[in-house]
Amino acid sequence: MTIDTSDGTPAASPDRPATPKTTPKKTLRPRNRKAQIITVAREQFGRSGYHNVSMEGIASAVGITAGALYRHFPNKQELLAQAMLDGSSSILAILDEVDRTDSKVVFTALVRYGLDNNFRSLLFDQEARNLTPERRTEARAGVREVTSRVAAALRHERPDLSVPDSVVLGWALTSIAFSPARHRTTLPRKRFEALLARLFDVVRTAPALPEEPAAQPQPTSNFSHTSRRESLMGAAITLFDQRGYRSVTMDDIGSAAGVPSSSIYTHFGSKAEVLQAILARGNETLRLGLVQALRNADSREDAIARVVHSYTNSVISPDSAIAILIEETANLPEEAQASTHIAQREYIDEWVHLLGNETADARATVLATISMINDLTRVRLESRQCAIEDLAVRILATQTV
Structure with missing residues (x-):
């Protein structure tokens, strides 16, 4: 009995050179895998809340195994921290590329980032309570830096603007810029940008903000409910x-x-x-x-x-x-x-x-x-x-x- 050891490829001849054998290519891990994970995690945390999201669910959405996910992040808490830090660092990187002295340019950059990434407001940081104290401090520092950029641009354009007022306006504009991802009302992209630009003009040109009235002593009571x-x-x-x-x-x-x-x-x-x-x-x-x-x-x-x-x-x-x-x-x-x-x-x-x-x-x-x-x-x-x-x-x- 003759054992056929061929692989089905016709034998080589002077007229038909041998077909070279190829080795299957290994699937390479995408260089941006970590960024993909962070993007998916941030979206899921924002939509469903920290406790309603699992590492397995994030891994599935990315298209990897849970084991592969844990090679990048040791636990869900650290992934949340990185998702929050990445959000502010990405925005700051964009703001580094624009004119910091032009508040409209800064605001427009925030709006476009928010619309491009369906980015929920940095200020809606209720999930920060799930971080360690150290990570919470880092995350909030990133948020403050973003709003500080807006406030600084406003002060450059309006030297008469007090620092406390610029802080309020900076937070207000940052919140407005990211507001589209916070609700389900939809508008065409250009119409949304135009609407937010009008709101920007209102805030940017607001006169000196009213001072709070003198605090009145609050009456104390020795009574309370028994329910x-x-x-x-x-x-x-x-x-x-x-x-x-x-x-x-x-x-x-x-x-x-x-x-x-x-x-x-x-x-x-x-x-x-x-x-x-x-x-x-x-x-x-x-x-x-x-x-x-x-x-x-x-x-x-x-x-x-x-x-x-x-x-x-x-x-x-x-x-x-x-x-x-x-x-x-x-x-x-x-x-x-x-x-x-x-x-x-x-x-x-x-x-x-x-x-x-x-x-x-x-x-x-x-x-x-x-x-x-x-x-x-x-x-x-x-x-x-x-x-x-x-x-x-x-x-x-x-x-x-």
Whole structure:
């Protein structure tokens, strides 16, 4: 028996030279793999929140194994840190290439980066609480440097602008520049750029921002409620804001509220029920404030100012549920999420209707304004409440008819 050792290739002959054998090429690892991972991670963290994202899910979206992902990043916490640091460093690199003394050029660079990358505002940094203290400091330093570039450009153009006012305006413009990725209202690219440019002009040319009135002594009270349910909700608001919903247990809430573990479930069947009660409270607080503001207004301009003031007061209230409303809705069961989103959408509808201009441009402006208020109060500028409200009213006035 003859054993055929050929591979099916015709034998070589003087007229047919031998076909050279080839070795399969190895698939090379892309040089930008780490950047790909960071981009996907930043998008997933921004959309779903840190605790709702897994390393396996990120690896799958990138098209690699979880093991390959761990060769780049030892854990999810470090990946979050790198995603946040990469965002600010990428933006700073772009700003290094433009005229730092021209605030419009700086702002336009931020807008284009945000639109190109669907980049969520650097200021919406609730996920920073999941970092180590050292990494949190680094991430926030990057954010401050971005806003400082905007503020410096404004001061160069307006020597009369005080440093405190330039800081407020710098944060405001950075928030507005990245606002499109914070909501679902869509506009054609050029139209979005034109809209944001108009809002930029309003902020850049704002006169000296109003000073805060002298602080009035707050009355003290020796009275407090006795409701354990209220105590549990108050403790949960604080803990969810500081540590995030997923990092808090029912025992943590009970301990902070001074309620025995055996009594917690008398008031709430689960942690999800606590969250749902808080978000319902937040939505009702906003709606009640809006109704009262409209009831007392004597003109459209007065109504807008009152609604802005009502919202800002709700955000900065010590026991405010608004931050939880913004950050933790995704942790509700699907049905509860849907009802919460409906309530939020109806609240935004009221603002748009108040402008008398129910267009996509008006809606995007309202959402940019609300994001700006959220961001400026989040970065501890709530002491400039009058200035924040003044800017908000000026921005909204661009859409009144």
